[in-house]
Amino acid sequence: MDIEKVNSMDFGEFVDVFGNVIERCPLIAAAVWSQRLFSDLEDLKKHFFAFIDALPQSGQEGILRCHPDLAGSELRRGTLTAESQREQSGAGLTTLGTDERLRLAELNAQYRARFGFPFVLAARLSDRAAVSRELARRLLCPSAQELRTALGQVKKICSLRLADLLHADPAKL
Template identity: 90%
Template sequence: MDKKKKNSMDFGEFVDVFGNVIERCPLIAAKKKTQRPFSDLEDLKKHFFAFIDALPQAGQEGILRCHPDLAGSELRRGTLTAESQREQSAAGLTSLGADERLRLAELNAQYRARFGFPFVLAARFSDRAAVSRELARRLLCPSAQELRTALGEVKKIGSLRLADLLRADPAKL
């Protein structure tokens, strides 16, 4: 998508296109639409991520709660967003064996109980073994550190999704 196209979209089209850059948070795209024009991918990222950074902790945790559990019930029910489906599939999470699925479900439940939000990881950078290892490792982190880490993962996911939308080179992110 070229610079002109993203800056000339009407409100509804902009929210339709960019509404899931941050998982199930079209409000962010709606708010950012008013701040155009955007010069490039970096400018869009800056605006989206500044919104997240400016939120109080409760709002940031709310953004994390919009994310599905990796290999969780939404995957099994087929209710993931198209973006999450592609990302989890790329990490091999759609083809787990019963034991792997059970282990991940247990770790996801422990993580939610400990932190109050789902485990968020840019799955495109992982495989299924790495997901389980990282989840187990991050379960041991202090809460404030984990909040920062999880929000960093949201930004990685958002960067990749913006790059996909703009057909940019993710290696330049």
């Protein structure tokens, strides 16, 4: 898909295609559509990021809260979005043993209790060992720093999902 195709989309098509580049936040795609025309893919990505950066902290935390836990109950119930399912599966989180799954669930619960939002990590750039390691490490970070880190991960996930949709090299997005 090239940028001319993106620029030609009506509102409904744009939200259908880009509505989950930020997990379960189609409102962001709805807002970004109003800002077309986009000069290129980089420009499109910047509009998504600028929307996130312009939100007050409550809105930024709201974006994080739209993410399911990694290896959590939604994965077991099969209710993840297609994108999240693919990413968690790619990181090996769909084939965890019981002990590993329970350890991650405990760390996820501790993280949520400490920060008030779920642990978000660009799972596609990770694997099961790194997910646990990162969770344990980030659990100890100061809150303000952790919010910045988590939003950085949301942007990485967004870049990778945009790259998928546009068949671009993620390094160039």
